[in-house]
Amino acid sequence: MENYNIIFPESRGLFVSQLSDADNSVNSFLAEEQKQGRRLAYSKVFLSDIRNQYAELTASSLYTNVLSQAPCSIVGQSPLNGCKTAVLVKTTDLDESLTFHSMRLTEEEAFQHSSYLQTLSLFNKYIDYLKENNLDMSTHLVRTWIYITDIDVNYNGVVKARNDIFRQYGLTADTHYVASTGIGGDSQSGHACVAIDFLTYPDIEEKQKTYLKAPEHLNPTHEYGVAFERATRLNVGSTQHFYVSGTASIDCHGSVLHIGDVEKQAARLIENISALLANGNATLDDVRYFIVYLRDISDFNAVDAIFRKRFPNIPYVIVQAKVCRPEWLIEAECIAEKP
Numbered sequence: 001m002e003n004y005n006i007i008f009p010e011s012r013g014l015f016v017s018q019l020s021d022a023d024n025s026v027n028s029f030l031a032e033e034q035k036q037g038r039r040l041a042y043s044k045v046f047l048s049d050i051r052n053q054y055a056e057l058t059a060s061s062l063y064t065n066v067l068s069q070a071p072c073s074i075v076g077q078s079p080l081n082g083c084k085t086a087v088l089v090k091t092t093d094l095d096e097s098l099t100f101h102s103m104r105l106t107e108e109e110a111f112q113h114s115s116y117l118q119t120l121s122l123f124n125k126y127i128d129y130l131k132e133n134n135l136d137m138s139t140h141l142v143r144t145w146i147y148i149t150d151i152d153v154n155y156n157g158v159v160k161a162r163n164d165i166f167r168q169y170g171l172t173a174d175t176h177y178v179a180s181t182g183i184g185g186d187s188q189s190g191h192a193c194v195a196i197d198f199l200t201y202p203d204i205e206e207k208q209k210t211y212l213k214a215p216e217h218l219n220p221t222h223e224y225g226v227a228f229e230r231a232t233r234l235n236v237g238s239t240q241h242f243y244v245s246g247t248a249s250i251d252c253h254g255s256v257l258h259i260g261d262v263e264k265q266a267a268r269l270i271e272n273i274s275a276l277l278a279n280g281n282a283t284l285d286d287v288r289y290f291i292v293y294l295r296d297i298s299d300f301n302a303v304d305a306i307f308r309k310r311f312p313n314i315p316y317v318i319v320q321a322k323v324c325r326p327e328w329l330i331e332a333e334c335i336a337e338k339p
Contacts (some may be wrong), residue, residue, distance in 0.1 A: 048084040051186070142180075
């Protein structure tokens, strides 16, 4: 069995106090998980000011004694509930054959390079890992998260680089892509405008994967020039895993719906996610967590009320992060699981 939790510090004071609170809460959660035979698989830390907070986080007990013992992604996306940080934790009791890589560029690697070249560099780091382990991107790469600083400016370079890499390695509209979120977010390097997380299943076979469609709700992404799957279902052992990409208020023609109305956009994206899950014989009740991205922090209360009412028993975090089209006020992604 796998488990997911999103942990927020109780304190709303200094960052050091919030880290201490998060440390206590994460350790308490993991202690309970250990009683159930589950251990930390990977984590993701959201920071409100990564350039000022990264060094303090990585020197903290939370990171050095706990989070660093498994793969950990650190991203500059401010939680909007008043916290300076939030921690997404995955635990498992399985000897899983999956790897989570958080690829970042150093200041030297990023200096004066475009978003196109930075994206190529990060993918090439990942490709080196694949080659060293005799793995194939088309088969074994299941999910990516691409974080883009100043997304309104840098997104096109990321899209072009990903398209070029995928084409080179045999991922096309006629074969398949991978589930992905491309979203606004900062890394610790001041010159880096791109950071990428990769989720790999080294033992997966193509026959275990199903690419989910909902053509009455969302069009194929390649129709507007981008290369990712709306959602992917994996059959692994006795469990089905659903990786739903960043999903927004979009119709079957690729047009933005409900421009200027964040509540209606939230309702539409939830409808779209539900339709994608239904294509894999799952429902919203199977969702294990949501990450919700908001362009405008003033929309937090309205969106939080929607998710709190609709999903009272599902962990979620709402962060500030611009979506790839300015007209999209909100985007959300999720992971779902069922027997």
